Amino acid sequence: MDIGIRIIAAVERLFDTNGFVATGMDRLTQASDVSSRTLYKHFGSKTGLMTAVLSARDARFLRRLDVRGVVALFDALEDWMRVEGTRGCLFLRTAGETGGRDAGITAVIYAHKKALHRRLGEIVEVEVGRTDEDLAEQILFLFEGATAEAIYRGPEVVSTARTAAEALIRDARPSA
């Protein structure tokens, strides 16, 4: 599956920077240095390619969020942005472009968001010493909000979100 990985890497870049619909197959084959025949043999269709890209991105993103504490969490988010750019969440953008009309894509998106939610719940639990679903949701809002705002204001906005998250955690700690 070496060739598959190479294809996904090249294709992910184009989908991310140009959008799913706006990127034609010719550019995908050219960038991945592979014939369209091979591409279709491996992924079946353009949407099949997109789901493969999203699956790979899901794994890569969550690996980056394998940290302890909300400070490290938002630092990791900012790191991601500085490496990958601030074009917003690729999953939500893809959902918008396909309009939920493709079942495979929709499923990958839901799975990713559920995994992200769980990851944030774990981080919150370590921070405050107990599960706190409401707090985890609030951190999730800050996380998604920072991702959205960074689109037009850059990665710097993440530190504001991190500060807000720290305050929320502090208030929720059982001490005091």
Next chain:
Amino acid sequence: MDIGIRIIAAVERLFDTNGFVATGMDRLTQASDVSSRTLYKHFGSKTGLMTAVLSARDARFLRRLDVRGVVALFDALEDWMRVEGTRGCLFLRTAGETGGRDAGITAVIYAHKKALHRRLGEIVEVEVGRTDEDLAEQILFLFEGATAEAIYRGPEVVSTARTAAEALIRDARPSA
């Protein structure tokens, strides 16, 4: 400009539900019940049409946010979602689809986000009795975060964001 308004209303709906790139001119002319000639005479191009749609949406959205207090603010957001659906911010989606390659579209998006930021700043000022830029930013995160999360979880998530916003306001009040 009666016909222009009718065109924008029909076109906005299609762009919003199907995406900018994925929606062809034939569908736009058909839905707005207008010839392509008229459409091009009024808006010049497809991207010109998109900028007109975004301008109209900017005005309509901000008119809905002409409220007092963060509770009313998030209530207004939830109302908007129940009427218009939860497909995320059309401005950010359009930014993602065009990749910042169109200057006109980019300008409208920036103007809208700046206006939204100011609106939230005013609401915060009324709530706490003074300007508080950091607090306004945090409310903005919650606002954008709720918009993003509602895409895959529905309008109900807004009440969680509203609760979080209320807590932030309460902590920032000058009293005791």
Next chain:
DNA sequence: AGACACTTAAAACCATCGTTTTACATGCGT
């Protein structure tokens, strides 16, 4: 050597893209 799996380039497929053009029908002020 021969079979097999896998790749390639290139053309063909039909559909649709955004845009412009041609030719014709209105309504309105004067």
Next chain:
DNA sequence: ACGCATGTAAAACGATGGTTTTAAGTGTCT
């Protein structure tokens, strides 16, 4: 009745869309 702006329908424009097919070139295993 005239000119003029404004509308229509429909075809044409060249380009590109996603997908499949054809024909030929690899290397590897037995």
